[in-house]
Amino acid sequence: MTAPAVPAAPAKAGLNTIRSDYSDSTGEHDPRLYQPTALAETIPSLDSIGPAECERFAEQGYLSIEKAFGDGEIREALFAVSDLIAGKNPTFEGRMVENKAKARLAEMSESERYDAIRKLSGFCKHDARLDALCRHPKLLAVLRKLQGGEPECFQDMALLKPPRIGREKPWHQDNAYFKYAPGATVVGVWIALDEAGVENGCMHILPGGHRAGPRIHFKRRDWQLCDTEMLGVPCTAVPLPPGGCLLFNGLLPHGTPTNHSGKRRRALQFHFAPAGALKISDEERLALFGSEGKDVEC
Numbered sequence: 001m002t003a004p005a006v007p008a009a010p011a012k013a014g015l016n017t018i019r020s021d022y023s024d025s026t027g028e029h030d031p032r033l034y035q036p037t038a039l040a041e042t043i044p045s046l047d048s049i050g051p052a053e054c055e056r057f058a059e060q061g062y063l064s065i066e067k068a069f070g071d072g073e074i075r076e077a078l079f080a081v082s083d084l085i086a087g088k089n090p091t092f093e094g095r096m097v098e099n100k101a102k103a104r105l106a107e108m109s110e111s112e113r114y115d116a117i118r119k120l121s122g123f124c125k126h127d128a129r130l131d132a133l134c135r136h137p138k139l140l141a142v143l144r145k146l147q148g149g150e151p152e153c154f155q156d157m158a159l160l161k162p163p164r165i166g167r168e169k170p171w172h173q174d175n176a177y178f179k180y181a182p183g184a185t186v187v188g189v190w191i192a193l194d195e196a197g198v199e200n201g202c203m204h205i206l207p208g209g210h211r212a213g214p215r216i217h218f219k220r221r222d223w224q225l226c227d228t229e230m231l232g233v234p235c236t237a238v239p240l241p242p243g244g245c246l247l248f249n250g251l252l253p254h255g256t257p258t259n260h261s262g263k264r265r266r267a268l269q270f271h272f273a274p275a276g277a278l279k280i281s282d283e284e285r286l287a288l289f290g291s292e293g294k295d296v297e298c
C-alpha cells in the first residue's frame with residue numbers, strides 16, 4: 001500500500017527568493033560627495049504642470065512635486081510594499097537584500113528582516129495597488145506633456161533605504177543602465193513613501209546636468225560616475241514628504257547618500273519612455289557611457 005500523498009505546503013516566498021544586489025558595497029563613501037548648496041524648487045501638485053513647467057523640465061532636467069499622490073494612495077502603496085517585503089506573494093521573486101544585512105538574514109526575526117530588504121523590482125504585474133499608481137491618469141497625462149508621446153513604463157522598483165544600513169546609490173545617470181538612444185526622453189518617476197530628507201538619503205541632483213549628454217561611468221561601488229568628478233561639486237537636495245514626487249530626465253546626474261539616521265526611506269521608482277523611442281545595442285550604450293574594457297582610470 002502506498003502512503004497517502006502529503007498535501008503540498010502552501011507556497012511561500014522564503015529566504016531563497018531574496019536576491020543579492022549588483023554591488024557588494026556596504027555604503028561607505030566620502031561625505032563630500034553629497035554636500036547640497038541648494039534645495040530643489042517645488043511645485044504644488046501634478047495639476048500645476050503647464051507649458052512653463054514643461055519648459056523648466058527641459059532646461060533643468062527635473063520637476064519636484066510636493067503633493068503628487070494622496071494620503072490614501074500612499075497608504076495603499078505602503079501596504080503593498082510591506083506585503084512584498086514579507087514574502088506574502090509567492091510568485092514574486094524581486095526582493096534584494098541590503099549588503100550589510102546579508103550575513104545575518106537567516107537569524108533575523110520577521111520584523112528585523114523588514115529592514116534588511118533594499119530593493120523590490122518588477123512588482124507591477126504582481127500587485128494591482130502598485131500597478132494602479134504606475135498607471136495613475138494624472139501621472140500619465142503629465143508624462144505625455146513631458147515626453148511628447150504615449151508613456152510606456154519599462155521598469156518598476158521600490159528603493160528602500162533601511163535605517164542606519166541603507167547604502168549609498170552613487171552618482172549616475174539612469175540612461176547608463178538602459179538601452180535607449182540619448183535623444184529619447186526617458187523620465188524617472190521617484191515617489192517618496194516616507195519623509196525623505198538629507199539625513200535619511202533623499203535624492204541629490206545636478207540641475208541642468210542632463211544637457212551635457214551621456215557621461216562615462218565606472219564600476220566602483222556601483223556602475224557610477226567617477227568620485228573625483230563629483231567631490232565637492234555643488235548639488236541640489238530634493239527633500240520630499242510622503243506622496244511627493246521627483247520627475248527627472250534619464251540623463252540627469254543624481255545619487256543618494258547612505259542612510260545613517262534611524263528613519264526609513266522608502267520610495268517607488270518607475271521609468272517611462274515614449275512609445276516607439278529609439279533603442280540602441282549594449283555595445284552602443286557602453287560606447288556612450290563607458291566600459292571597463294576601455295583603458296580608463298578613475
Ligand SMILES: O=C(O)CCC(=O)C(=O)O
Nearest residue numbers: 159169174254255256267
Ligand atoms: O532611491 C535611491 O536611493 C536612488 C535610486 C536610483 O537612483 C536608481 O535606482 O537609479
Ligand SMILES: [Fe+2]
Nearest residue numbers: 172173174254
Ligand atoms: Fe538612478
